[in-house]
Amino acid sequence: MARLVANPVVCSGCKICELICSFWHEGEFNPSMARIRIEINRSIGPDTLPDQIDVPHVCEQCDPAPCAQICPEDAIVRDSKTKGLLVKDDECVGCGLCVEECPFDMILLNEEKETVQKCDLCGGGPLCVSFCPRDALSLEDD
Amino acid sequence: MAVVNGYCGKILRANLTKKTTRVVPVTREMALEYIGGRGFASRMMYDELKPGADPLGPDNNIYVLTGPINGTAVPFSSRYVVATKSPLTGTYTRSLSGGEFSARLKYAGFDGIVVEGKADKPVYLCLENGSAEIRDADNLWGKTTWDTEETLRKDLRGSKSLTIGPAGEQQVLFASVFNDWGRSAGGGGTGAVLGAKRLKAIVVSGQQGVSVPNKETFLELLRESYAAVKSHPGVPERVWKGTTMTVETTNKLGIIPVRNFSGEKLEGAENLYSEIFREKLVLHDESCFSCPLPCGKLSLVKTGPYAGTVLQGPQFETIGLLGTNCGIINIETVARANSLCNLYGIDTIETGNVIGFAMECFEKGILTKGDTGGIDLRFGNDDALIEAIEAIGQKKGVGALLSGGAERAAHVIGQDSIRFAMSTKGKGFAAYDPRALVGMGLIYATAPTGANHSTGPTLGGEKGLGLTTNKEKPELVYKNQNSYCLLDSLVICSFSRYGLDDSSRLKILEAVTGEHYEADLITRRIFSLERLFNVREGFGRSDDSLPWRSLHEPLPEGPSKGNTVRLEELLDRYYPLRKWDRNGIPTIACLKELDLEDEIENLSQMGIELSP
Incomplete structure (x- = not known):
């Protein structure tokens, strides 16, 4: 199974991954549409650990996958090439059950298109990985 | 859809006196002639602010502006730009900050915000997806910048805010605006204007x-640009040390200010170097x-x-001013001082500059404990630095005297203290002693904002030319100032020099907008229009000056020992590069070349004579 792995100690919170993700998938720079999410916590204290400051959240491409299991249309399937989970746009009806079910809050509902969006590993060469200036993201096959 | 790609096409104008907001379009002419950010500010301020307007009165405006690439x-x-008529200098001022605010302003649907008038009680402005509202801020008034930001973040999830602290409310004349946990548009007193x-x-x-x-x-x-940054040899050191790498460089070259720009060497300054900063903080x-x-x-x-x-x-300038300039060699004290400045919402540069000045007055007996409210304001006294910042932040006791910067304080104190009030047009020097970096002296003298280093920093260029020579310095300053007009208008950080140059920045601008820009002409137009704003306010060559210490007191030691700034010679060679006359006023030929012909008429109606 291939998935994105993030290193929160190295991440410096630039959000270039969010920008490039939305640009690649939606054709515009718009972090609210990104399928990767960086959480920034600068209100730190003496007990804050280095991995709690800039925290990347990525799709875990779970196996078994709660999103695929709950989908009433069987619209979320494992891609044979990337081994990631893909949304079949023509079968998804945008009911949003998977959005609720995802334990990592990594699926977005696109109300306009009546579909959901999630990380598709860019078809095998994720742009967030290649653009990350800190090498805080990698694609791992385990 | 905006008339030019990259822009939202909309500027929000809020009038706090009338409690109204309205949206005005960004025109194609404006976009192509001024780019955005600082360029927009220069045009709008010249057109909208009446000469002589009180910077802290209802007739001054605040401009918060992005550019097409943000x-x-x-x-x-x-980055984004905050511009206004400065209460510290009476000139045009512009300051920039980073963080995330700039992009979020665009995502809210606006290229910029203009705030006019004056509210009768505390308010904040909320912009969300193309609409805007003026809201009650009673529960925020009195809060620190940090607490204000945290409160607003909880009130509106996913929002970003620009805030002022208690010092801005009290109109300390070098109060700043803050965003993203301590990023700041620091210089020129923008926060005081919001407070007013x-x-x-x-x-x-x-x-x-x-x-x-x-x-x-x-x-x-984008791939090319990111690859260029990644392969730039200077990046790893810059990432590791941040801006603090310049502490060591400038200390070794005798440039960093020590004890109010005395030019002396500071024993123990090495304790402020990057390695110790990294290790301790x-x-x-x-x-x-x-x-x-x-x-x-x-x-x-x-x-x-x-x-x-x-x-x-703390960053380099802060270490230079709150550290070495006050004789402080403990990085943890500098960190605490910096944090306090951030919380109260004041500029660390101006704060360190004016406290350094006050410390020299104290050591000379010009100020006494009676004047300072008992603060033992000696150089190198860590507690005194912290107490003085508290006083300024609250504008109480000696803090009230210092809340207008060194030059104003010197006018009150007298006794020739003006000779060592280290400022131009009332704006305190940044962390470069111009006697050891003479091009920076010309930057301080000719910046439209008063002595602001970030209008065209010269350290890199002057290392190549020789730090104390006047040779080629006017040309370097002219080139840097123009380049920074481009940076500040896109709006992009000056650290984009790690991988990009003006030609690649222009290529990016044209790719975002799909339009051609006459960058060389535009940058010179912006700089001269800012100058006209100041000329209209009565500023001229005699204000393009440096304090007595810089001009007449030879550096006592260091690599540039014995040097002073020969400023008049620099100005004589600099003005012609800009096509300004010998009094520093743009000529008719200059304004015609820059398509500023309407201004010729405007100035002559005001009785300002222009040379051909």
């Missing part, structure tokens, strides 16, 4: 994207939005009296 993944595109308007904060939120004309070619351009490298070079350092004081202090920094 909100995209262009590297280093995190009773505007506590501006909150932005939204989900509107920024697109470009050609996805494929733009992606390729740094917890995490942090980036601004869309920036591949995390020069920001999230710091925590771990031990000693200031343990638990959290801040972004």
Whole structure:
């Protein structure tokens, strides 16, 4: 199974991954549409650990996958090439059950298109990985 | 859809006296003739602010502006501009900050915000997805910048805010605006203008994207740009040390100010170098939005009296002014001082500059404990530095005397203290002694903002030319100032020099907008228009000056020992490069070349004579 792995100690919170993700998938720079999410916590204290400051959240491409299991249309399937989970746009009806079910809050509902969006590993060469200036993201096959 | 791609096409105008907001379009002419950010500010301020307007009165406006590239993944595109008529100098001023606010303003649907008038009680402005509202800020008034930001973040999830602290409310003349946990548009007293308007904060939120004309070619351009940054040899050191790498460089060259720009050597200054800063304070490298070079350092004081202090920094200028300039060699004290400045909402440069001045007055017996409210304001006294900042932040006791900067304080104190009030047009010097870096002296003298280093820093260029020679310095200053007009108008960080140059920046601008820009002409137009704003306010050559110490007191030691700044010679050679006359006023030929012909008429109606 291939998935994105993030290193929160190295991440410096630039959000270039969010920008490039939305640009690649939606054709515009718009972090609210990104399928990767960086959480920034600068209100730190003496007990804050280095991995709690800039925290990347990525799709875990779970196996078994709660999103695929709950989908009433069987619209979320494992891609044979990337081994990631893909949304079949023509079968998804945008009911949003998977959005609720995802334990990592990594699926977005696109109300306009009546579909959901999630990380598709860019078809095998994720742009967030290649653009990350800190090498805080990698694609791992385990 | 905006008339030019990259722009939202909309500027929000809020009038706090009338309690109204309205949206005005960004015209194609404005976009192509002034780009954005600082360029827009120069045009709007000249057109909108009546000469002689009180900077702290209802007739002054605050301009918060982005440019066409902000909100995209262009590297280093995190910045925005705050511009206004400065209460510190009476001139045009512009200051920039990074973080995430700039992009979020675009995603809220606006290229910029203009705030007019004056509220009768505390308010904040909220912009969300193309609409705007003036809201009550009674519950925020009195809060620190940090608490204000945290409160607003909880009130409106996903929002970003620009705030002022208690010092802005009290109209300390070098109060700043803050965003993103300690990023600041620091110089010129922008925060005091917000405070005078009773505007506590501006909150932005939204989900509107920024697109470009050609996805494929733009992606390729981004790949090239990021590769250029990644392969730049200077990046690793810059990431590791942040801006603090300049502490060591400038200390060795005798440039960093020591004890109010005395030019002396400071025993123990090495304790402020990057290695110690990293070891004692740094917890995490942090980036601004869309920036591949995390020069920001999230710091925590771990031990000693200031343990638990959290801040972004301290950065080079802050270490130079609150550290060496006050004779302080403890990085944890500087961190605490910096944090306090951030919380109260004051500029660390101006604060360190004026406290250094007050310390010299105290050591000379010009100020006594009676004047300072008992503060033992000697150089190198860590406690005194902290107490003085508290006093300024609250504008109480000696803080009230110092709350207008060194030059104003010197006019009150008298006794020739003006000779060592280290400022131009009332704006305090940054962390470069111009006697040891003479081009910076010309920057201080001719910057439209008063002595602001960030209008065209010269250290890199002057190392090549020789630090104390006047040779080629006017040309360097002219070139840097023009280049910074481009940076400040896109709006992009000056650290984009790690991989980009003006030609690649222009290529990016044209790829985002799909338009051709006459960059050389535009940057010179912006700089001369800013000059006209100041000319109209009565500023001229005699104000393009440096304090007595810089001109007449030879450096006592260091590599540039014996030097003073020969400023008049620099000005004589600089003005002609700009096509300004020998009094520093743009000529008719200059204004015609820059398509500023309407201004010729405007100035002559005001009785200002222009040379041909």
